[in-house]
Amino acid sequence: MSIPVVTVGDSREDLVGRLERLHGPVSVVRRCSELAELLAACQGGLARAAVVAEGSEELTASLVDRLSAVGVVVVALTDRPEETARLRGIGVAAELTGVDAAALANRIEAAVALLAADPRLRQGDNAVQAVGSTAAGRSGGTAGEAAERSAEGRIIAVWGPAGSPGRTMLAANMAAELAAEGKSVLLVDADSYGASIAAMLGLLDEAAGLAQACRLADQGLLDGEALLRVAVPVVTKTGIFHVLTGITRADRWTELRAAALSLVLARARQVAEVIVIDTGFCLESDEELSFDTMAPRRNAATLRSLELADTVFAVGAADSIGVPRLVRGLAELEAAVPHVCPQVVLNKVRQSAVGRSPERRLRDAWERYGPAVPVSGFLPADPVSTDAALLSGSLLLETAPDSPLRRGIAALVCAPAQRNRGSSVFSSTSKRRPKD
Incomplete structure (x- = not known):
């Protein structure tokens, strides 16, 4: 035929x-x-x-x-x-x-x-088709693609449910900690609902770097030099990293199309050792929101980022509202991106919301009632340090380098092999606290 x-x-x-x-x-x-x-x-x-x-x-x-x-x-x-x-x-x-x-x-x-x-593969000789999981890409792609991927940078996606669990704070400070280790880092704001990386870092940027990169990629004009040109450099006391700022208005979400974002992230792997993505919260696939199956997808940027990520951190607020939201969100995440095995992080851990020995209480409750995914880290609430960083447009390693929160983030992203699952940020800091 x-x-x-x-x-x-x-x-x-x-x-x-x-x-x-x-x-x-x-x-x-x-x-x-x-x-x-x-x-x-x-x-x-x-x-x-x-x-x-x-x-x-x-x-x-x-x-x-x-x-x-x-x-x-x-x-x-x-x-x-x-x-x-x-x-x-x-x-x-x-x-x-x-x-x-x-x-x-x-x-x-x-x-x-x-x-x-394999519908995920395109026919172009050098095209980068990024539909599906990283694992699927490694096993289902050509030998050349697998060899090339092994030499490229890794993608870390930071996701969390609705309710301000701390996605942006965690992503920005992860990027800073990795840059302080001497790695070349690209921070990407892919939140199509409330992009806020630029505001958090005090960047007066109205150009929406990610939208620019997607536009160039869509036209086939994005190379490493062009990507770094639209990214904003952020210099800290201990390192430098680049930022692709998010869309300046929520109604610009149509500029973040999945195909173009795939090409942006593929190019980013070639110019940076680590790409940290601040994603949106919503995981709806949008099919029920549009009669046109070929129409742009509002949540395509978040879903594609999670599909391509090598590591996904799922962050939730450690309180009576945030934890149930995270549990439900993890079920939605598994349904939307089945291959993802997220590292769960409970943020804003504090006695006032949980009781005495908050980490132990949270761990016991999670093991008893939570999903099978274990908790990888607990980050203490530190409003004084985070407010000071936000006010000055800085990061924790600059405004509060010795804070337990900063050390907890560094332990999550920089030295996971050395992290002791039984250790507690709270117990270690309590030993240094003078008795009344």
Whole structure:
């Protein structure tokens, strides 16, 4: 059975005629006059491959992602090396305009077979398709992709349910602690509801660095130099890291499309040893919120960040409201991103909300009533230090380097192998507290 193909541009004898005369693996079912018509035909289920002979400059990563989602591969014809590199970067198979008809048909057949075998893979030679888990990518990708990934930076995503459990505080200070260890760090604000990294760090930035990076990635123009150019450097007393600030208004969430964000994070892995992502709280997949299955997804930035993360920290507030929210949130997280094994962190631990020996009480309650995921860390409430840092637009390692909260965050992210599960930040600090 031949593969149905739609084309746009060069629709006379040159391209279409050559393909039709083959009577081989492909069959041209429609000749479109423009890209919009081609997109409509593909979304209507008319074809499994699209050949763009003219107007390849209009192709973007989001458009290719939309076509891939309906099982359509894209092949573009161009003679320009820079355009070939751009197209392959966004997942398009590129061929020369004078390609032999049989070779083009074989390329289409191979691309369709690849997409059918694993929908997460795109047909472009150098494209980075980031749908699915990191583990799935390692086992299901090509050998070259697995080898390349092993040499790239790792992604840490900080997630938590609604209610201000401390996601942004934890993500920002994790980035600072890793930078203090000498690592190259990129902090990404992917919260599509209430981005606040810039405000926390005192950055007067209205450019929305992540949105800029996604726009460049969507056009296939994002390289390492461009990524660092749109990122804001933050200098502390002990190190430097870069920040991709979040969207400046919540209604700009459509700029954070999943396909573009995947490419941004893939590029970030190449320029930074560690990428720390501050995610949003909502995990709804949005299918029930839209009649158009190809429409942008409000929570795509959060879900894609969690899908691609090597490590996910799930943070919740340690009180009678925050803990149940976290328990329910972990169930939602498992349903939304099944492969994730989060490291649970209880934040704002204090006697006034839990009682005496708060860590022991919380651990006992969690082991008895909580999910199977153990608690990886307890962070004490320290409003004096966090308020001082927020007021000055600084981080804990600058305003309160000896605070128990700062030490707890550093232990979580910098030296997990040395962390003693039975140790308590509270018990260690209580030994230093003079008796009344």
